[in-house]
Amino acid sequence: MTFLRDTATIFSREFAPVWRDPLSLVFTMAQPLLFLYLFGPLLEQGTQTPGPAWQWFVPGILIMMCLSGPLMAGYFLLLDLIGGSMERLLVTPVSRTALLVGRTLKEFVVLLAQAVLIIGLAVPLGLDLHVPGVLTGLTLLVVFGIGLGGLSFVLAIVSAPGGELFYGVTQVVMFPLLLLSGVLLPVENGPGWLQTAAALNPVTYVVEAERALFAGRFLDAPVVGGAAAAVVTALLGLHLARRRMARGL
Amino acid sequence: MIHARGLTKTYTLKKTSVDAVRGVDLDVEAGQLVAFLGPNGAGKSTCLRMLTGLLPPTSGTARVAGHDVTTEAAAVRARIGYIGQKGGAGEAFRIGDELVTQGRCYGLTRRDARSRAEELLTVVGLDGLFARKPSTLSGGQRRRLDIALGLMNRPPLLFLDEPSTGLDPASRADIWAHILRLRADHGTTLFLTTHYLEEADTMAERVVVIDQGRIIADGTARALKADLAGDRLTVTLHDPADAPRAAELAAGLPGAAEIAADGPRLTLRVAAADRALPEFLRALDAAGLKAEAAESTRPTLDDVFLALTGRTIEDEDA
Known part of the structure; x- marks a missing residue:
């Protein structure tokens, strides 16, 4: 009970700035929106993508948001660690786990709101909506996001108080993960070494799973692979974050 | 109020271990105002962080506000307040919202937290600023906000880590007026760190001097000066x-x-x-x-420190 109340407390703390300024949601979506409108039509014209372009591309945009959103969770945590507010909260009886879970929940809600918005905008462009598949896809996205959020918290804690490490790692890791997952263009058309690198990238599996789910195919092999990648990421992220929190900040 | 025995903390930094605190015994009775004095890096903040449960001790025990900091951390947390060196309010949040969050963290209902927040803003002279963000406050106002955050649960024991560092003289005097009023009104036990010698000298009835992780002197400022410096x-x-x-x-x-x-x-x-x-x-x-x-x-407390260690506190800061 206390844990749930504490989680709600932290969630409402983190969510209040978004609630008071909903436009900020749209601003943080600038990049995916640009990709949707300025890059998506290029795919539609070409024949690079297997199957219908929007069906292929929209899940990729969602993954793009899923990579940047939870990483922002770490960034906000880092700000609170550099300032004194995290320390202040740690002296209160609030649950330590709730401090992280509440933050992660806020990123989910933001991520879900943005995902729904992107999907809504993509339907008139030609996205074919398979509701059960999309809902399952969003769930998978959230599970993957939990893991990324946890990893980003650990990175933030390790980087405090300077923060350089956090900015450095996120810059260096984000784009390769994105480009090597076939979010923008199919990796199948690339050279062999690039396909090997993509096969080692967990994000690739999640993207493939999302694409299968958005097409309404639940029993595809990529769905199993993607779910496994998301669950493993979530378990790893949560485990590392909890372990790091137990050592004291 | 505080009973610490053999408290130590060893950090491992880049594979070399650093003994930040090497065996601290400390007893503070209810109602005391104790200044914890020492140069930067002496172990003041590390001690404070162990006593407030922020940092697990490497060895030793501490009972704070009647409970063990390691095994009964939740009970300790419910009974203490802590005002850290850095600002307690997050920059992205309205100050009133931060106070409400703080109240909710101590288990108050949203309504009680809200009224306590309003009350505390009045106590520290920030009434009417509920919807402001910390960045719009002056240095002195921000410190008063920190005090309000630290008082949310009406703690019988309040820890303050360098409460007046970085403030102009008028704001420092103002912060001290708030701290002393707390004590007069509620009998709050106050444990604070400072490296302003004159502050420890005039405000605290007991000065505990720490250097290189060990307590090297403990007494009233007057007695320390008479005994150690003259x-x-x-x-x-x-x-x-x-x-x-x-x-x-x-x-x-x-x-x-x-x-x-x-x-x-x-x-x-x-x-x-x-x-x-x-x-x-x-x-x-x-x-x-x-x-x-x-x-x-x-003599000043710096003379005391000089007599004890052969160095001045300011030397260490440089």
């Missing part, structure tokens, strides 16, 4: 030739030490200048030696 007397004689004779007389004063003559000027340390100076002047008079000028200076 007052300094400077007497200027009319005739420099009288200095050796005057030095002999000075040696008979209670607690006299470090007697030195430089031309007609004779300096020495005594236990209590207010009594020693008239006595010395009478002795000089009786011996037929003429004094032209006499002055006494009280």
Whole structure:
């Protein structure tokens, strides 16, 4: 009970700035929106993508948001660690786990709101909506996001108080993960070494799973692979974050 | 209120271990105002972080507000307040919202947290600023906000880590007025760290000096100064030739030490200048030696630190 109340407390703390300024949601979506409108039509014209372009591309945009959103969770945590507010909260009886879970929940809600918005905008462009598949896809996205959020918290804690490490790692890791997952263009058309690198990238599996789910195919092999990648990421992220929190900040 | 035994903390930084705190025993009774004094890196903040449960001790035990910090952390947290060195309010949040969050963290309902937040803003003179963000406040206002955050649960024991560092003199005096009022109104036990010597000197009834992770002195500022540093007397004689004779007389004063003559000027340390100076002047008079000028200076806590360690606190900061 206390844990749930504490989680709600932290969630409402983190969510209040978004609630008071909903436009900020749209601003943080600038990049995916640009990709949707300025890059998506290029795919539609070409024949690079297997199957219908929007069906292929929209899940990729969602993954793009899923990579940047939870990483922002770490960034906000880092700000609170550099300032004194995290320390202040740690002296209160609030649950330590709730401090992280509440933050992660806020990123989910933001991520879900943005995902729904992107999907809504993509339907008139030609996205074919398979509701059960999309809902399952969003769930998978959230599970993957939990893991990324946890990893980003650990990175933030390790980087405090300077923060350089956090900015450095996120810059260096984000784009390769994105480009090597076939979010923008199919990796199948690339050279062999690039396909090997993509096969080692967990994000690739999640993207493939999302694409299968958005097409309404639940029993595809990529769905199993993607779910496994998301669950493993979530378990790893949560485990590392909890372990790091137990050592004291 | 605080009972610590053999508290140690060893950090591992880049594979070398650093003994930040090496065996601290400390007892603080309810209602005391204790200043924890020492140079930067002495272990003040590390001690504070262990006593508040922020940092698990490497070894040793501490009972704070009646509970063990390691095994009963939740009970300790419910009974203490902590005002850290850095601002407690997050920059992205309205200050009223931060106070409400703080209240909810202590288990208040949203409504109770809201009314307590309004009440605290009034207590620290920030009423009407509920919807402001921390970045719009002055340095002194931000520190008062930190105090409000630390008082949310009406703690019988409040820890303050360098509460007045970085403030202008007027704001420092204002923060101190708030701290002292807390004590007068609620009998709050106050445990604070500072490296402003004069602050520890004038405000605290008990000064605990820490250096290199160990407590090296503990007592009232007055007793520490009398025992460890003593007052300094400077007497200027009319005739420099009288200095050796005057030095002999000075040696008979209670607690006299470090007697030195430089031309007609004779300096020495005594236990209590207010009594020693008239006595010395009478002795000089009786011996037929003429004094032209006499002055006494009280020691500072820096003299105490110097006497204890051979270094000044400011040396360490540089």
